[in-house]
Amino acid sequence: MEAASADGDLLLRELALAANQYSSLEDASEGTSGQDFEVLYNHGLVLQELAGKVPAGSPEQLQLLKQACELYGSAAAARPSSAPVLYNWGVALADMGRLLKDSQPEEAMSCLQQASQRYAASLDLQPGSPQALNNWGLVLQEMSLLAGSAAEREVLVGYALEKFRHAVRLRPDFERGAYNLGTVLYAHAATLQADLASQLKAGRLTSGDAATSRERNAREARLRALFGAAAQYITLAAALQPGKDIYRRSLAVVRPLLPLPFLRAGYLTAPAAATLGGPCETWRREWFVLDGDSLRSASALESSLAGAAAGGLTGSAPTLRIGHAVGQVPLEVPLESLLGVRRVCDPSLPEGEAIWLSLSRPLSASGAAQRPHVAALAGGQHDPTGASAAPPCCCVWLVADDADSADAWADALLLAHHVVASRGADTLAEALLPLGGGGGAGGSRRSGSSGGAVLGPDR
Template sequence: MSATPEEEPQLQNGAVEPEPEPEREPETETVTDADPQLDESKETAIQSNDAVNSPPSPVEHIAGPELRKDQGSRTFTMRELLSELKDDETSEGEYRHTTNGSEGERRDTSSPYSQESIQQQQQHIDQNNATMDLINSVTGVDEEGRSRQRILTFAARRYASAIERNPDDYDALYNWALVLQESADNVAPDSNSPSKDDLLEEACKKYDEATRLCPTLHDAYYNWAIAISDRAKMRGRTKEAEELWKQATKNYEKAVQLNWNSPQALNNWGLALQELSAIVPAREKQTIVKSAISKFRAAIQLQFDFHRAIYNLGTVLYGLAEDTLRTGGSVNSKEVSPNELYSQSAIYIAAAHALKPNYSVYRSALRLVRSMLPLPFLKVGYLTAPPAGKPIAPHSDWKRSQFVLNHEGLQQLDKIEQQQVLQNLSGRSGEAVTSNKLAVKVDIADIVSVSACADLTLPPGAGLCIDTIHGPVFMVADSWDSLDGWLDAILLVYTIFARGKSDVLAGIITG
C-alpha cells in the first residue's frame, strides 16, 4: 500500500530494498548525477531485493562491430553505435542474415576437411538463424524502443556473420550476448515477442562460449552474472531461482578475481548474495548475509562515494537486525545486538542520502531509520585513547572513553559529558554536549587519511590511525568488528565533507 507524502511509512519486517539495477560495463561506466530519479510512489518502506523501481536498461554501452582482440573491450555509446550502423545500413542496403551466398559458405569443397567444415558451418548457421529469429521478433514498447531495437538487430546480424566466418571469435560472441541482453530489456510485457527469459538464456550461452574461448574476459563474466540474476528474479523464491543465484555469485566472483578494482562487480555480488540469503535454509542464511556485508564494504573501500553500495550495506544490516531480533537477539556477547545493527544501518542510509539527497528511495528509507541514530550524533561508541596532547604515552595512561562523531568531527567525552549524552539518547532531546578543551578531538576538515594499524607502541587491540594536517592521532577500538564501523563512519563523513554535502548530513543529525 502506498503512503501519501504526508503519511509516515511503517517499518516492515525484512523490508530492505537494495539500490537496484547494476551496471553492465563497470570498466567503462561511472556513477554520475544523471542517474534516473526513483519513483516517489515507492516511499512506503525500506523494501527488500530489487522491488522498488525498474529504471531504463542498465546496459549503456554495446561494443562496436569493428572490435579487434588487441583493442580489448572497447565500447561505444548507443548514440555512436546508432551513427555508425546507420552509415553501414546506407552503404550496405537492407542486409539480411541468410544461409545462401554468405561469406561463411564460400568454402573450398575440395579440401579433405570440407565435409566436416561444412557440417560445423551449417550447425553454426542453424544456431545463428534461431537466435536471429528471437531478436527479429522483438518490438520495443515505444518509438525510442523500436529505434533502439533496429540498431540491436542490425548489430546482431553483423556479429552472426562474424561468427559464421570465425566460430572462435570471442569478441563477436561477447558483443552478441550484450545485444541479446539489451533486446531482453526491449521485450514488451503484453506482446507476441519471445519471452525475456528466452533472450537471456541465449545471452548466457553466448557468454559461456566467449569465456570458454577467452577465460580472462572479465566483462563477460560480469554481464553473464547480470543475465543470470535477471533470470533468477523471474522465478521468485524457488529452488530453480536458488541455483541461478548461486551461479550468478560464482560469475561475479570470477569477474572480481580477474578485475579486482571493480566496485560495481563487488556491489552486484553483494546484491546476489542478499537475494540468495532470502531463499536458502535458515541455517545457511547468516553466513551468506555476512558475506554480502563484506562485498558491500569492499566496494565502498574501493570507491567511498559509491552511494549504491553504501545504501545497500545499510539495507543488509537492517535485514540482519530484523532477523536477529526475530530469533531472540544476540546469541553471545561477541555478536552485535539488534539495536547496534539498526544504528549501523542508519549510518549508511544517512550517508547515502547525504551523497544523493535527490533520491526518493534514500529519503524514504532515512525517514524510517533516522530515529535509530544516536542523535544529535551520527555515531557514539568507545575507543581507547592516550591523554589529550600526549600521543606517545605509557599504555597505563591510555583510557577507554566515549567518543561521538558528527558532521564536524570526532570528539572524546569526559564523564560529565558522557552522562549528558546518555540523557540525550534516552530522552532524544537533541541537545549538544559542552566541548571539552582537554579532550582528544579530530576535525573532519583536518583529516588526511584514516586506516587500521598495528603498532607495538599502541595498547593491544584493533588500532586506528587518523592522519591529520597536525600529525597522526592513534586510538584503539574494542574489537576488529568495532574498528570496521569506526573506519567506515569516519571515512563516510570525510567523503561527504569532500563532496560539499556536510550541510545535508548536518540537517539529518541535528534537524
Template sequence: QALNNWGLGLQELSAIVPAREKQTIIKTAISKFRVAIQLQFDFHRAIYNLGTVLYGLAEDTMRSGRPDVSPNELYSQSAIYVAAAHALKPSYSVYRSALRLVRLMLPLPYLKVGYLTAPPANNAIAPHTDWERSQFVLNHEGLQKADASGQPPSQSMDRGRKPTRIAVEDIVSVSASADLTLPPGAGLCVDTVHGPRFLVADSWEALDSWLDALCLVYTIFARGKSDVLAGIITG
C-alpha cells in the same frame, strides 16, 4: 561495481536459502559491500546497499531473539550508511525515503556513539595503564571524547576544548593499526595534519564500524556535503 553487484546477488540469494545458511550469506554480502566502499568511499550505491542489508539483518535478529547480537546496534549501523548515502546524493528520492525510516535509529545529534580506548591528552606514548576506555561521539565536525559524565558533549567542537578531539578537516587518512606499542585490542590510526592519533576499539568488528564511519564523514566533508549531513543529525 562488480563487488556491489556481487553483494546484491548474495542479498537476493539470502531470501531463498534455508534459514541456517542465511546468516553466512548475509555476512558475505556485507563484506562485499564494505570492500566496495573501501575502494571508493563516495560509492553511494554500495553505501546504501550496505545500509539496507544491515537493516534486514537487524530485522532477522529481532525476530530470532539471538542474545549474542544487538538488533539496536545493527539498526544504528544501518542508519549510518543510509544517512551517508543521502548526504552524498541528497537528490535521490529512494535514499530520502529510506532516511525517513531509519533517521531516529541514529544516536542523534550524532552519527555514531561508541567506546574507544585513548591515551591521556597530549601524551600519546603514555603507558598502557594510563589509557582509558571512554565514550566517543562522531558528527559532521569530527570525532570527540564524551565528557566526564559519560554523556556526549553538548557544545560545538571548537578548537579550544581540552577533550580528545579530531576535526574532520584535519584528517589525512584512517586505517587499522598493528602497532605493537598499542594496548590490547583493535588498533585504529587516524593520521592528521598534526600527526597520527592512535585509538583502540573493543573488537575488530567495532573497528570496522569506526573505520567506515570516519571515512564516510571525511568523504562527505571532502565532497562539500557536510551541511547535508549536519541537517540529518541536527535538524
C-alpha cells in the same frame, strides 16, 4: 504519456532489429575458424537490454536472459580475459535468480551462485571495480534469503557486507555501496529481531537466571549495534546524494535509530590527549561521539544526549557511558584534518580491534614528540598496511571493542570526512537534524521498528 509510450515502442523495435542483425552475423560465421567476439558480446548486451524492456516476470524476459547468458558464455570462451563479459554475465544470471526465487528457489540459488562466481572472476581480471563489488554483495545478500539455515544466512550476510565495505573503502564517493551496506545491515537486523521476538513469545529467553539474562542482553545489544550501523550508512549515502529520492525516504525510516545529534556514538580505547605521542601514553576507554565537525571524547552533556537518543530495546540492561572527566583535555580529531583511515593489526596496542588515522597536522603540541613507529612514518616509511603514501604529519591509533564496531567506526570516519570535504559540514549536519521530534534526545523512538517500511537495494 503517449510520447513516452511511442519512444518505448521505438526502442523495443530498434533492440529487436539489432538482435536479428547480430543473429544473422552469427549464422554467417558458422563453419568458419571461430565466431566473432564482438558480435557475440554485443548480441548478449542487446538481448539483456531487451529483457529489461519486456513485461517483468514474463516467460519472454526469462528466455531473453537465458539467451544472453549463452552468448556471454560463448564470448567468454572466445576471449577469456574480458572482465566486462564476465561482469554482464553475472548481471544476467542475477536477474534470472530474482525472477525464479519465488517459483523455483533451487534454480534461483543456482543462478545466484553462478552470478557470484562470474563477479569474482571479473574482479580477478579487473580488481577494484566498486560496481562489481556492489553487485556481488547484492547477490550474496539474496543468496542469504534462500539459505537453508540461520548459520548459512549469517555467513552469506557477512560476505555481502565485506563486498560493500571493500567498495566504499576503494571509493568513498560510491554512495550506492554505502546505501546497500546500510540496507543489508537493516534487513539482517530485522530478521534477527523477528527471531528474538519469536523466541520470547514462545517463552524462551524469559527466565530470570543470570545465563539467560546475559544471552538476551547480548542479543539485544547486537540488534542495537546493527540497527545503528545501518542508520549510519544510509545517512551517509543520503548526505553524499541529497537529491536521490530512495535515499531520502530511507533516511526518514532510519533517522530515529541514530544517536542524534551525532552520526555515531560508542566506546573507544584511545590515548589521553595530554599524553598523545609521548613516551608514556595513557590509554582510556571512553565514550566517543562523531558528527560533521569531529570525532571526540564526549562531554557529560554529549554522553547524555547520545545515550538518550540511542536508547536500548525494551528490557535491555542500562549502560554506563563515560566520556572525558571534567577539567580533562578531551581527545578530538577534526574531520578536516583526516588524510586516511584504515583497519590495522598492531599487537603493541591495547586489546581490541585497532583503527589507524593519519592526520594532516598534530592534534596538540605533544604530538611533535611522536612514538617510534609514528616517527618512522614521518620519516617516509610505509603505513601499517604496507601501502606507500606521502608521510602524514601525525597519526592516532584507536581501539574498538570488537571487529564489527571497528569496521563501523572506520567507515563512518572515512565517509563522513569525504562528505565534509566534498559537500561541506552543513550537508551532514542537515542529515542529522531530528524531524518532528521523531528522533534524537527529545523524541520517542522504537529500536529497529520501521512500521513495515522496506528499504530496497540500489542496483
